[in-house]
Amino acid sequence: MINKRKKLLLTTILIISLLFSFSIILNAQNEVIPTRIVLTWQSNPQTTMSMTWRTEGEADSLIYYKPQNAENKNFKSIQAKTWTFEGTKYWIHGSEIKGLEPNTKYISYVKTGNKKSDEFIFETAPSKSENITFLAGGDSRTNREDRREIMRRAAELDPDFVMFTGDFITSPLSESNWEKWFEDWSELMITDDNKRIPIVPAIGNHEVKGGYFGKRKDAAFYYNNFLLPGNEKYYKLNYGPDLTLLNLDSDHTSLVYGGPQIEWLKKTLNEDNNEWLITQYHVPGWPSYKSFHNETSRSIRDFWIPLFEKHNIDLSIEANDHSYKVTKKIGGLKEYKQELDQMINEGMKEAKEDYDPEEDYTPWNMPELSALSGGDWEEVEGVNTTLEAIDELVYYTSLYLIQDKGDIDYNMVYDEIAKSTLFNNFWDQFPEHFDAYNENGITYIGDGGWGAPLRGVDSPDKRWYLKDTAAQYNFYEVNLIPDDKTMKITPHIWQDQNKWITLEGFSVEH
Ligand SMILES: [Fe+2]
Structure with missing residues (x-):
């Protein structure tokens, strides 16, 4: 009798400990599953692609890729770096793939330890002049379901990339804020053909502890999760042979003027850039809702915009005010x-x-x-x-x-x-003093309606530079048609949070 009882007890202990060790093995495997993949560029989008992903456990990581139409079925692989930082439980993995062919679709996946992500497609930029489509929008920081709906709609349009104008999340140092944002982006910014859409981000005040005049370490989540060109605070990207993108930092971790950024901007605008020039930064020079006289907006008008006019910037993308904005063509700041x-x-x-x-x-x-x-x-x-x-x-x-x-x-x-x-x-x-309604002036669009709480804008006439302004969720589709020397801008509005409408839009001629 005693022996039987002992046997039963021993068997139970054995089963429990087996289950326990099995669950440890399972957990250990779960820990390194690659999640939340984000694609960016650090250098030429014709020949490179950068990506990061996150895991809870630490392990060695690789990126695999091969042209979609390759006869050779073997994937090439590169080693990824793995890092973490204070304030996160995640390990971040990432690297830049180099030596890619322009205008080519690649199949790719990533691996950490022995865990693989699903396969996905990415595409390199064209080396010859051709039509380009990208989206622009920002301020996704608050209403999660709304921002997810906007991402869903954005991916349907199958853009080449998205210019994201800052304020991704609400609390710069909140892991759960960032976790959800990366989860949404990774899950939704992928087309029906399984193509992941790269992001070209600009930093906003919600990415930085204190919002303004911070340091790189005050924006640890932003700088650790996006692999970007140069010093990553302000940078240039040439997408194809026709388009140059300039991404600036509106006083968050770099000063608008009085620091190295303005010198970099002057030098970069003097370089041999592509014919079409677009700037992106978070705080508007021409706000649609917030104070026209805040320090950052004013220094953007006084120090950046005269340079934009001198170098014939075609379009400037702004955010921060949580509305839908298109300005008149504004000139005269150079004079x-x-x-x-x-x-x-x-x-x-x-x-x-x-x-x-x-x-x-x-x-x-x-x-x-x-x-x-x-x-x-x-x-x-x-x-x-x-x-x-x-x-x-x-x-x-x-x-x-x-x-x-x-x-x-x-x-x-x-x-x-x-x-x-x-x-x-x-x-x-x-x-009244300067030729402000200048045909050679610049159009400013944006103002950040990607899910952030909308702000009532009483009237477009309230400020002389506004054309169309309203409290609406939005993003902009930009079609660059180099042969016609035209850029077509189409606002997509999620009206009353239940119906997508496409506004007529307008063209910017070169
Ligand atoms: Fe903001």
């Missing part, structure tokens, strides 16, 4: 910037010549400075227009700054006058 630079440089020079250490230049001793700064230029003798008022403000501000700081430079004077009510008021009258 304005020349005038502003001259006013600041000459005003500083005059102030340095006139400065008398015995005098007191504080605002309470210079009523002109207070009046001008407050926008009440009519109170100052000899000043008849806002532009003349800015000219005078530069002079008085320079005197004050010399007294306060000792030495002064362009940026110090600019930063000071840019804070004034006068400077802000000036923008409302911009079309």
